Amino acid sequence: MARRALTLPHPQAPLRCGTGRLLPPSQPARTVTYMPRPGDGTPRAVTLIPGDGVGPLVTAAVEQVMSAMHAPVYFEAYEVHGDMKRVPEEVIESIRKNKVCLKGGLRTPVGGGVSSLNVQLRKELDLYASLVNCFNLPGLPTRHEGVDIVVIRENTEGEYSGLEHEVVPGVVESLKFCSERIAKYAFEYAYLNNRKKVTAVHKANIMKLADGLFLESCREVATKYPSIKYNEIIVDNCCMQLVSKPEQFDVMVTPNLYGNLVANTAAGIAGGTGVMPGGNVGADTAVFEQGASAGNVGNEKIMEQKKANPVALLLSSAMMLRHLQFPSFADRLETAVKRVISEGKVRTKDLGGDSTTQEVVDAVIANLD
Numbered sequence: 001m002a003r004r005a006l007t008l009p010h011p012q013a014p015l016r017c018g019t020g021r022l023l024p025p026s027q028p029a030r031t032v033t034y035m036p037r038p039g040d041g042t043p044r045a046v047t048l049i050p051g052d053g054v055g056p057l058v059t060a061a062v063e064q065v066m067s068a069m070h071a072p073v074y075f076e077a078y079e080v081h082g083d084m085k086r087v088p089e090e091v092i093e094s095i096r097k098n099k100v101c102l103k104g105g106l107r108t109p110v111g112g113g114v115s116s117l118n119v120q121l122r123k124e125l126d127l128y129a130s131l132v133n134c135f136n137l138p139g140l141p142t143r144h145e146g147v148d149i150v151v152i153r154e155n156t157e158g159e160y161s162g163l164e165h166e167v168v169p170g171v172v173e174s175l176k177f178c179s180e181r182i183a184k185y186a187f188e189y190a191y192l193n194n195r196k197k198v199t200a201v202h203k204a205n206i207m208k209l210a211d212g213l214f215l216e217s218c219r220e221v222a223t224k225y226p227s228i229k230y231n232e233i234i235v236d237n238c239c240m241q242l243v244s245k246p247e248q249f250d251v252m253v254t255p256n257l258y259g260n261l262v263a264n265t266a267a268g269i270a271g272g273t274g275v276m277p278g279g280n281v282g283a284d285t286a287v288f289e290q291g292a293s294a295g296n297v298g299n300e301k302i303m304e305q306k307k308a309n310p311v312a313l314l315l316s317s318a319m320m321l322r323h324l325q326f327p328s329f330a331d332r333l334e335t336a337v338k339r340v341i342s343e344g345k346v347r348t349k350d351l352g353g354d355s356t357t358q359e360v361v362d363a364v365i366a367n368l369d
Contacts, residue, residue: 055104153259
């Protein structure tokens with residue numbers, strides 16, 4: 001395990017209004033409304049898993065930016081790769097101790113009975129909720145405007161629970177189950193983040209019992225949040241609506257398999273998987289990573305040219321800083337990333353440019369307040 005320490009934070013931070021928005025020069029300054037408790041500035045340990053492919057490149061980018069910000073975090077790094085049989089126990093213990101992890105992509109073998117380490121990690125730590133925020137970034141042209149979707153996906157149940165076995169040669173049985181906690185989390189998230197609508201994505205017209213149970217849970221929880229509009233949509237219609245009118249969606253709550261498809265589709269619509277942040281959370285721990293899984297380990301050419309897009313993981317790191325109750329650092333990082341995207345001078349190939357990862361990092365650091 002490599003321990004990577006960052007310097008202590010500088011006590012000064014830019015003035016912001018109560019929402020965290022930077023104050024324009026013409027607007028009178030107002031002090032920060034966030035009042036930390038004594039000791040809140042103590043640096044926090046974060047477990048770091050660089051992962052496979054471009055993972056080490058983009059996690060190193062985050063480390064550089066955190067150091068430049070003097071953010072009050074330091075990293076405990078562990079080598080974990082997708083071809084391992086299991087996530088090492090020392091890594092699990094580190095995440096349990098620190099309660100927060102930043103992670104690059106891990107390759108998942110296709111077929112062959114090899115278990116996904118991503119799924120192992122979620123099940124071992126009971127990270128039952130996956131959150132992906134898909135939104136338009138100013139300056140990044142997309143087919144649709146006004147997109148700001150949060151996909152909340154069940155992470156440990158449904159098809160991904162791995163409850164399957166071969167009954168007789170050629171016949172495989174897979175079990176699907178569902179609890180109500182993902183519905184509770186989705187409505188709680190919407191309530192705490194001033195979101196107006198929660199949409200449940202399902203296939204209960206065919207899977208009447210399994211997805212029917214999911215809808216029953218959502219409907220029951222919805223009655224406890226009368227200020228939040230609730231509706232339901234069948235997953236195939238959902239995909240069609242996403243690509244034709246995505247701005248109609250706000251918070252979407254889904255079982256495991258549908259959520260993976262919906263999140264990647266929404267990410268593609270809003271600007272690409274390389275810019276969408278996300279994370280996985282349970283009662284005790286949280287793991288932050290690129291929001292949409294498609295392309296999160298990149299390919300050999302991107303690795304050789306060192307041109308991986310670090311924006312998604314940088315924005316996920318801003319989410320992590322808010323989770324750790326360092327809101328001004330989160331605001332500074334998010335504002336700097338958005339400025340770089342808006343200026344359009346430094347962009348990786350997936351965003352229409354030809355910049356390297358390091359050039360993006362340098363631009364973000366130059367735009368830090």
